[in-house]
Amino acid sequence: MDNTPIRHSTKQFILEHFPASRRRSLDDTDPLLESGVIDSTGVLDLVTFIETEFKVTVDDEELTPDNFQNIAAIAAYVENKQNGRA
Amino acid sequence: MLATSAQRLPDKEALVHGSQRLSYSEVDRSVNALAHGLQSAGLQRGERIGIFLEPSIAQALSLFAASKAASVFVPVNHLLFPEQVAHIMRDCRMKALITTKSRLADLAGVLSEVPSLSFVVVVGEGDTPAVPIPVYSFETFAAASADCVRDQSIGKDLAAILYTSGSTGKPKGVMLTHSQVMAGSSIVSTYLEITDSERILSILPFSFDAGLNQLMTAFQRSGTLVMMTFTFARQIVEMLAKEEVTGLAGVPTLWSLLAQPQSGLHNTPLPHLRYITNTGGAMPQTVLATLRKALPTTRIFLMYGLTEAFRSTYLPPEELDRRPTSMGRAIPDTEILVVNEHGQPCKPGEVGELVHRGPTVSLGYWGQPDLTARVLRPHPFIAPELQDGEKVCYSGDLVKTDEEGFLYFVGRRDTMIKSSGYRISPTEVEEVLYQSGYVRTAAVIGVPDEVLGQRIKAFVVSRNGGPQEPERLIAFCGEKVPHHMVPKSIEYLDELPMTSSGKVDYPTLRRREGL
Numbered sequence: 355m356d357n358t359p360i361r362h363s364t365k366q367f368i369l370e371h372f373p374a375s376r377r378r379s380l381d382d383t384d385p386l387l388e389s390g391v392i393d394s395t396g397v398l399d400l401v402t403f404i405e406t407e408f409k410v411t412v413d414d415e416e417l418t419p420d421n422f423q424n425i426a427a428i429a430a431y432v433e434n435k436q437n438g439r440a
Numbered sequence: 441m442l443a444t445s446a447q448r449l450p451d452k453e454a455l456v457h458g459s460q461r462l463s464y465s466e467v468d469r470s471v472n473a474l475a476h477g478l479q480s481a482g483l484q485r486g487e488r489i490g491i492f493l494e495p496s497i498a499q500a501l502s503l504f505a506a507s508k509a510a511s512v513f514v515p516v517n518h519l520l521f522p523e524q525v526a527h528i529m530r531d532c533r534m535k536a537l538i539t540t541k542s543r544l545a546d547l548a549g550v551l552s553e554v555p556s557l558s559f560v561v562v563v564g565e566g567d568t569p570a571v572p573i574p575v576y577s578f579e580t581f582a583a584a585s586a587d588c589v590r591d592q593s594i595g596k597d598l599a600a601i602l603y604t605s606g607s608t609g610k611p612k613g614v615m616l617t618h619s620q621v622m623a624g625s626s627i628v629s630t631y632l633e634i635t636d637s638e639r640i641l642s643i644l645p646f647s648f649d650a651g652l653n654q655l656m657t658a659f660q661r662s663g664t665l666v667m668m669t670f671t672f673a674r675q676i677v678e679m680l681a682k683e684e685v686t687g688l689a690g691v692p693t694l695w696s697l698l699a700q701p702q703s704g705l706h707n708t709p710l711p712h713l714r715y716i717t718n719t720g721g722a723m724p725q726t727v728l729a730t731l732r733k734a735l736p737t738t739r740i741f742l743m744y745g746l747t748e749a750f751r752s753t754y755l756p757p758e759e760l761d762r763r764p765t766s767m768g769r770a771i772p773d774t775e776i777l778v779v780n781e782h783g784q785p786c787k788p789g790e791v792g793e794l795v796h797r798g799p800t801v802s803l804g805y806w807g808q809p810d811l812t813a814r815v816l817r818p819h820p821f822i823a824p825e826l827q828d829g830e831k832v833c834y835s836g837d838l839v840k841t842d843e844e845g846f847l848y849f850v851g852r853r854d855t856m857i858k859s860s861g862y863r864i865s866p867t868e869v870e871e872v873l874y875q876s877g878y879v880r881t882a883a884v885i886g887v888p889d890e891v892l893g894q895r896i897k898a899f900v901v902s903r904n905g906g907p908q909e910p911e912r913l914i915a916f917c918g919e920k921v922p923h924h925m926v927p928k929s930i931e932y933l934d935e936l937p938m939t940s941s942g943k944v945d946y947p948t949l950r951r952r953e954g955l
Contacts, residue, residue, distance in 0.1 A: 374919070390922070394694075414701075414704060
């Protein structure tokens with residue numbers, strides 16, 4: 355399944371709420387966490403967004419850098435959740 | 441210090457980061473090789489070298505190599521943007537910089553503003569960006585076989601400059617000598633009872649006095665320092681368990697994140713965690729209660745320090761039940777006075793400024809003798825004949841004591857904001873608001889926040905009655921300064937309240953917020 359819509363709205367959310375992401379072009383595979391674009395308090399807002407926007411529940415064990423390292427990873431994670439695979 | 445640990449326990453694990461593990465002898469060898477490389481590249485005694493790296497083995501090695509080369513290290517927080525890094529480089533007339541290739545690419549545009557910078561050392565793989573000064577490889581330096589570099593520095597020499605903000609202006613560089621840094625680690629390791637069996641988890645940046653102090657205490661006592669960066673509090677809990685960490689230092693924001701259920705702290709046994717320390721602001725009482733429940737065998741030390749005096753007070757864990765809101769008493773070999781506005785000692789319960797005397801008082805601000813003279817002054821109560829030029833540190837923090845001399849934080853004497861452990865100058869944030877071109881006047885204050893300690897609130901008057909667009913202003917700030925300096929909320933006013941002398945009336949703004 356094509357997860358472009360998930361990527362798109364996640365990217366919009368990040369660009370709107372984390373202005374540091376606009377300092378240069380933000381690609382789907384650009385690092386979000388180690389670059390400091392999203393910090394440890396900001397990431398909680400991102401999790402809340404994902405839960406409400408995509409109607410998924412992020413389990414505690416899924417709060418890992420692997421799932422949130424970039425837009426592509428987030429979209430893949432969300433898609434898996436929606437398909438009941440994660 | 442490093443050489444002593446390397447001789448005493450050469451095979452002891454010194455630094456851990458991810459899958460990298462270095463023994464003291466390996467650290468000693470790399471540090472010596474790096475120091476040799478830095479010297480051969482032209483770094484001389486007393487010259488400033490910036491270390492602009494994310495937490496990593498290379499970052500820790502760089503600090504010690506800079507000292508070994510008799511230069512002054514300037515740890516630069518890895519979250520800063522190029523404009524802020526350029527300010528630091530210009531301010532201390534930086535001679536050399538150790539950074540990564542991608543960070544150097546980000547900095548390429550501002551390097552021309554730093555004429556003193558004569559070479560760069562880069563860490564890691566990839567293409568080296570084209571810059572007009574020589575660029576050396578960190579890995580080549582560290583792997584070279586080098587003769588033993590002779591220690592030239594003595595205790596009185598400058599070891600480090602830590603950049604921090606005050607109530608006005610741009611960040612200032614606090615100067616610390618080797619003696620002061622060493623006194624800080626001796627004192628802290630004494631009351632935390634740190635031994636060579638310690639495994640300390642480092643989360644606070646080395647650009648922050650308490651973070652640097654963790655590295656120094658670990659190395660002074662031949663313990664192990666585990667380094668990490670984190671996004672989720674769970675990662676910290678997992679690391680505490682995996683590396684059998686015995687000591688952790690954090691700021692209130694970190695503890696708030698750890699106290700949330702999804703951190704997993706409450707259902708992860710951490711039998712090795714001997715102590716935790718809080719600094720950089722008061723820990724919320726609800727958070728403290730949660731931590732005490734989740735970590736029943738861990739000793740909790742509430743500490744207080746300011747960069748200008750490195751480390752100042754701590755509350756012994758056995759006092760937590762009786763006075764959980766106290767910041768404790770003076771650290772060993774240190775005197776803490778509370779002085780009222782008439783310059784007299786305060787009685788218990790009376791609010792006054794905390795004044796610190798002891799071996800960790802810094803040399804003041806780099807290149808700012810007037811500002812230094814306001815903060816570092818002669819002892820108010822000792823006869824001049826007995827002072828021998830000694831300076832005590834006027835902290836700007838308002839405190840009071842109870843009958844038994846335990847200290848309680850009351851507030852700031854000035855308008856400085858403290859958010860997630862960072863000191864933030866309101867004027868620096870106001871300047872960014874002005875840069876947007878959307879505001880006529882702006883004033884910034886800190887308002888209490890459960891997680892951040894304080895969060896930044898801006899009051900603005902829009903320019904020429906222009907539209908009120910708080911999101912646009914916040915977004916502008918977010919592109920100009922790091923996250924911790926961006927206002928969390930913006931309120932539009934028709935006029936800012938002014939004092940009779942024509943300055944912004946901050947107390948009135950604070951009262952609007954019920955403060």
